[in-house]
Amino acid sequence: MSFKIKWNPSPNFSVGRRKYDYQTESILAIVNHKTAGKFPGCLSWMCNPQAEASAHYLITRAGEIYQLVKDEDTSWHGGIVNKPNWNLYNSIRYNPNRYTIGIEHEDYDGDGEEGLTEIQYQASMWLHNQLIKKYNIPIDTEHIVGHYRIDSVNRPNCPGNAFPWDKLFTDLKGGTQVEQWKLDIIAKAKNMGIVSTDHNPDEPATKWFVLAVIINMIEKYILKIT
Ligand SMILES: [Zn+2]
Numbered sequence: 001m002s003f004k005i006k007w008n009p010s011p012n013f014s015v016g017r018r019k020y021d022y023q024t025e026s027i028l029a030i031v032n033h034k035t036a037g038k039f040p041g042c043l044s045w046m047c048n049p050q051a052e053a054s055a056h057y058l059i060t061r062a063g064e065i066y067q068l069v070k071d072e073d074t075s076w077h078g079g080i081v082n083k084p085n086w087n088l089y090n091s092i093r094y095n096p097n098r099y100t101i102g103i104e105h106e107d108y109d110g111d112g113e114e115g116l117t118e119i120q121y122q123a124s125m126w127l128h129n130q131l132i133k134k135y136n137i138p139i140d141t142e143h144i145v146g147h148y149r150i151d152s153v154n155r156p157n158c159p160g161n162a163f164p165w166d167k168l169f170t171d172l173k174g175g176t177q178v179e180q181w182k183l184d185i186i187a188k189a190k191n192m193g194i195v196s197t198d199h200n201p202d203e204p205a206t207k208w209f210v211l212a213v214i215i216n217m218i219e220k221y222i223l224k225i226t
Contacts, residue, residue, distance in 0.1 A: 001122050001126060002126065003063070003065050003122075003123050003126045003127070004065070005057075005065045005066070005067050005127075006064065006065065006066050006067065007066075007067050008043060008047065008066045008067065008068055009047070009068060009069070010046050010047040010054040010068035010069055010075075011047070011049050012046065012047070012049065012051060012052060012053060012054035012068075012069075012075070012076050013054055013068075013069040013070075013073045013074055013075050013076065014073065014074040014076070014097075015073055015074075016072065016073060016074065017072065017073070017074055017098055017099065018074070018098055026099065026135070027071065027099060027100070027101055027131075027135040027137070028088065028099040028100065028135075028137070028143065029088060029096075029099065029100045029101075029137065029142070029143045029144065029145060030100065030101050030103060030128060030131055030132075030137060030143065030144045030145070031077060031078050031096065031100045031101070031102050031103070031145055031146070031147055031149075031150065032103050032105065032124075032144070032145070032146050032147070032159045032163065033055060033077060033078070033102060033103065033104045033105065033146075033147045033158050033159055034104070034105050034107060034108065034157075034158050034159040034160050034163070035058070035104050035105065035106050035107045036107065037107055038061075038106060038107055039058075039060040039061065039062075039106045042058065042104070042106060042107070043058055043066060043068075046058065046068055046104070047068065052076060053076050053077065054068050054069055054075045054076050054077060054102075055068060055069070055075050055077040055102035055103060055104040056068065056069045056070075056071060056075045056077070056101045056102050056103065057101070057102070057103045057104065057127060058103075058104045058105075058106065059103065059104070059105050059106065059120055059123050059124050059127065060106045060120065061106045061108060061116075061117045061119075061120050062117075062119065062120075063117070063119030063120050063122060063123040064123070065123050065127055071101060071131075071134075071135075074097050074098055075097065075101075075102050076097060077097060077100075077102030077104070077147075078096050078097060078100065078102060078147050078150045078151070078155075079095050079096065079097040080150075080151055080154075081095075081096065081150055081151060082150075082151040082152065082153040082154060083151070083152045083153050084149060084150050084151070084152065085148075085149050085152055086142070086145060086149040086150060087142055088142045088143065088145075089149075089150065096150050101131055101135075103124065103127065103128075105120060105124060105159060105163075106120070108120065108160075108162060114162065115162040115163075115164060116162070116163070116164060121164060121167075121168075124168070125168060125171055125172065128144065128168070128172055129172065132172065139169065139172045139173050140169075141165075141169075144168075144169070144172075146158060146159050146163060146165075147159065174200070182201035182202070183201060185201065186198060186199055186201050189213075192220075193216060193220045194213055194216050194217055194220075195212075195213060195216070196216075
């Protein structure tokens with residue numbers, strides 16, 4: 001599934017990525033948020049100078065992705081650190097806005113714990129994948145975090161209990177980054193009767209699977225058992 005990013009600039013940002021350690025200037029992590037209100041109010045608020053807050057991206061419940069601040073600039077989404085629970089921050093001790101990308105998700109549990117809509121989830125996963133590839137962000141809980149990890153006192157519910165962390169990590173690590181040539185090999189093997197179903201080509205092969213492939217080949221091409 002592919003998504004388009006709509007540019008909707010906010011004045012709430014700092015130019016560039018000040019060198020947090022005076023040596024490198026890079027994007028190290030993604031911080032996920034949940035907005036306090038529904039779209040489009042949440043978008044206009046983040047574009048209002050009075051808010052003094054923003055994010056790089058906003059994903060609506062309809063699955064639309066808005067970009068408010070360029071990746072190479074610093075958005076104001078998680079600069080206040082209060083009782084953090086984040087080793088990456090502890091090792092840097094510098095304003096997290098400077099080395100993170102902030103993604104806001106339109107409020108999804110205002111009336112309970114309904115969670116992201118399916119299309120909102122798909123858009124978020126797609127965006128995560130783009131950023132992970134572009135900035136070589138490791139897929140782990142130190143580099144893809146929630147706002148609550150930065151401010152556990154005033155933002156314990158950002159992005160909230162309904163945020164699908166397990167599913168997101170599973171999907172990000174899963175088949176979404178499989179290259180086409182690997183899928184082509186699986187398809188060819190299936191056509192030839194060497195494997196009987198579709199497989200994730202990056203999955204390790206168990207002994208039974210290796211033996212099954214060999215037996216299939218012997219039966220089909222040597223013994224010619226149909
Ligand atoms: Zn937040």
